[in-house]
Ligand SMILES: Nc1ncnc2c1ncn2[C@@H]1O[C@H](COP(=O)(O)OP(=O)(O)OP(=O)(O)O)[C@@H](O)[C@H]1O
């Protein structure tokens with residue numbers, strides 16, 4: 001069995017008095033793409049934000065790389081976070097600087113590498129996401145799919161072994177979604193990256209998911225492989241796959 005790179009145990013979370021996550025437990029294994037699904041407002045983004053400690057839970061534990069993060073001190077957590085890439089819902093790029101400069105931001109923040117090394121790393125990632133020719137462009141000069149790929153390049157510039165993506169294909173047409181999925185599979189298969197991805201898109205889930213976690217109103221009601229999800233007999237899940 002591959003190691004559990006993310007392990008959440010009995011997580012309860014709230015915004016002020018409003019409890020949003022209820023007794024959430026699941027794990028994601030190394031080298032897998034784990035997909036989180038569920039209706040708008042059920043708590044998917046809230047869950048991802050807890051996984052990177054933007055919020056602390058009411059109770060429960062969260063382990064990344066087999067280390068408990070909720071009680072870790074700041075410097076220790078910052079060091080661990082260097083190994084995690086995050087592509088947020090919306091994935092905003094800074095509009096006043098070029099694509100290459102956007103992608104270099106984490107290198108500027110977290111490393112003291114010489115400028116030419118940073119340039120080389122940025123160019124390698126631009127190639128990986130097939131934006132070689134867009135490095136000098138401003139984000140506003142890119143298509144939606146290109147902006148997503150640029151944001152993805154920025155989220156993996158430090159070569160994370162774990163990537164969290166929130167709705168990476170939102171707003172993309174089916175062709176762009178397919179291209180983005182191919183890129184995510186490449187990151188998994190060629191770089192061994194583990195991923196936890198929130199998405200609604202059924203075709204995308206069918207292409208990329210090793211494992212599916214279904215949420216509803218802050219609760220997990222199914223957790224298993226894609227094949228298990230499709231044959232699980234839970235009406236809501238079968239309807240989800242049928243209706244898309
Ligand atoms: N910063 C916040 N402060 C207070 N309540 C919040 C905050 N962010 C989210 N919520 C509430 O928490 C619940 C879960 O929101 P969340 O963003 O996690 O849902 P989601 O599953 O990601 O939805 P979507 O699919 O629309 O992105 C919602 O009821 C939302 O109103």
Ligand SMILES: [Mg+2]
Nearest residue numbers: 044045046089
């Ligand atoms: Mg969300």
